[in-house]
Each structure stands twice: as C-alpha cells, then as structure tokens.
Amino acid sequence: MTSRTPLCRSNCISVVVPTYNEATNIKLLIPLLSKTLSNCGITHEIIVVDDDSPDGTAEVAKALSIEYPVRVIVRRGVRGLASAVIRGFKETSCNYIVVMDADLQHPPHIVPRIFNALLRGCDIAIASRYVKGGGVEGWSKLRLIESKIATLLAYMLIRESRRTTDPMSGFFGCRKEAVVIKGIVKGFKILLEILCMNPHAKVCDIPYLFRARVHGKSKLSLSTILDYLIQLILRAL
Ligand SMILES: Nc1nc2c(ncn2[C@@H]2O[C@H](COP(=O)(O)OP(=O)(O)OP(=O)(O)O)[C@@H](O)[C@H]2O)c(=O)[nH]1
Numbered sequence: 001m002t003s004r005t006p007l008c009r010s011n012c013i014s015v016v017v018p019t020y021n022e023a024t025n026i027k028l029l030i031p032l033l034s035k036t037l038s039n040c041g042i043t044h045e046i047i048v049v050d051d052d053s054p055d056g057t058a059e060v061a062k063a064l065s066i067e068y069p070v071r072v073i074v075r076r077g078v079r080g081l082a083s084a085v086i087r088g089f090k091e092t093s094c095n096y097i098v099v100m101d102a103d104l105q106h107p108p109h110i111v112p113r114i115f116n117a118l119l120r121g122c123d124i125a126i127a128s129r130y131v132k133g134g135g136v137e138g139w140s141k142l143r144l145i146e147s148k149i150a151t152l153l154a155y156m157l158i159r160e161s162r163r164t165t166d167p168m169s170g171f172f173g174c175r176k177e178a179v180v181i182k183g184i185v186k187g188f189k190i191l192l193e194i195l196c197m198n199p200h201a202k203v204c205d206i207p208y209l210f211r212a213r214v215h216g217k218s219k220l221s222l223s224t225i226l227d228y229l230i231q232l233i234l235r236a237l
C-alpha cells in the first residue's frame with residue numbers, strides 16, 4: 001500500500017496539522033511524515049489548516065501536494081489553534097484522526113504507534129511527555145515548570161483531564177466515531193476540550209520525546225496562557 005492508493009475510509013489516518021508561519025518546518029514535515037506512514041503501509045492524508053500565514057506556509061504545503069497526499073485549507077481573517085484543528089477534523093475522510101504540530105517537535109515515527117493504539121481499541125490515544133519512556137528535550141527549567149503547573153492546574157480543576165499523564169499535549173489521535181466535538185472551541189488546548197466533551201472515551205498514553213523547536217517561532221504567548229486560564233475556569237464552573 002502506498003500513500004497514493006485511494007483512501008480507505010475505514011482503515012486510514014487523516015493527519016491534521018495546524019500551521020501559522022511554519023513554512024520551513026512544513027517543507028520538512030510533510031515528506032518525513034508521509035514516507036514514515038507509507039513505509040508502515042498506512043494509507044493517509046495530511047490536512048494542513050493554515051491561518052493565511054504571511055511567510056507562505058500554505059503555498060509551500062500546496063506545492064508538496066503534487067508528490068504527497070496533502071490538502072491545504074486556508075482560513076482568512078481567523079486565528080486560533082483549537083478552531084483550526086476543529087476545521088481540520090471537519091475535512092477528514094478517514095475514521096482515524098491524528099493531530100500534530102508542524103514544527104517537528106512531534107516526531108512523525110510516533111504516528112504509527114498512535115494509530116496502532118486506536119486500532120487496538122483506544123478512543124483517544126495521547127502522545128505523552130510525562131509517561132514512563134517519554135520526555136522533553138531542550139526546554140529551560142522555567143518552561144518545564146510552566147508546563148508542570150499548567151498540568152497541575154488542569155488536574156485540580158478538571159476531573160476529565162486526570163485520565164492522561166499529559167492533558168496539555170497537542171499530539172494525539174482519536175477514533176472519529178468514538179468522539180464528539182460540539183460547540184465553538186477557542187484557545188490553544190483542544191485536547192482538554194475533547195477530554196471534557198467525551199468523559200467516557202477510553203484514553204491511552206503513548207510515550208514520546210518532545211523535541212526542541214529548530215525553525216520558526218513559538219506562538220505560545222502571554223495571551224495564550226491567559227486564554228488557557230480562562231478555559232480552565234470556564235470548564236471548572
Ligand atoms: N492554524 C493555526 N495554527 C496555529 C496557530 N497558533 C499556533 N498554530 C500552530 O500550532 C502548532 C503549535 O504551536 P506552537 O507555537 O508550536 O506551540 P507550542 O508547541 O506549544 O510552543 P513551542 O514549544 O514554543 O513551539 C504549530 O504547528 C503552530 O504553527 C493559529 O492561530 N492558527
């Protein structure tokens with residue numbers, strides 16, 4: 001089976017990749033991801049959801065669609081990671097969906113492991129930095145503490161988050177039929193929303209090493225952190 005075989009809806013993966021100013025990274029990610037999946041015999045499509053990045057991310061991704069199974073959705077006049085992921089979900093053709101960042105912090109070789117976990121019966125399979133065998137590379141002590149505090153706050157305020165060791169993860173897969181996503185989702189942490197909306201879904205953790213960002217800039221900002229705190233409070237009420 002190759003990446004060009006027609007999509008088999010029941011046994012393929014749609015990989016949703018939200019992007020904002022990731023031109024250098026997407027150029028590296030798409031070939032690496034597609035070859036990794038093809039080598040494992042996994043039929044796939046890659047859906048890039050770009051918020052009209054000024055650095056030409058969408059054009060770079062579109063150029064790669066000649067060679068790889070890529071579709072590019074460009075949203076104009078809208079920004080937001082969670083809403084971009086939701087838009088990507090709506091465009092998927094496969095029964096299994098994986099969400100990952102474009103910046104190569106999420107290693108493509110973990111995607112087949114997520115897929116296997118879903119095939120084995122997990123409804124939501126989460127790539128975790130904080131389960132045995134996982135870890136983080138190149139973070140300052142401050143960044144690690146921030147991440148741990150964010151996780152702790154989620155555990156304290158949102159019961160559904162306790163089903164995983166890494167509720168802050170942006171790298172996860174789900175079985176389309178097993179998860180419901182309703183309402184308008186804002187903010188950065190879409191997984192947390194999905195866990196809350198699907199309290200009975202079977203959750204599994206898969207260890208991985210979160211890599212340091214090499215190209216491009218982080219979009220994590222003070223306003224993202226404030227949005228997260230508001231998201232937690234609204235969910236906890
Ligand atoms: N479509 C879209 N994608 C976004 C937006 N903000 C961030 N992204 C993408 O979401 C992914 C995660 O964003 P990052 O900036 O890497 O956030 P992070 O991984 O938590 O932070 P770093 O570790 O500092 O990289 C990347 O692929 C971004 O390009 C947005 O507003 N719209």
Ligand SMILES: [Mg+2]
Pocket residue numbers: 101103105213218
């Ligand atoms: Mg990142």
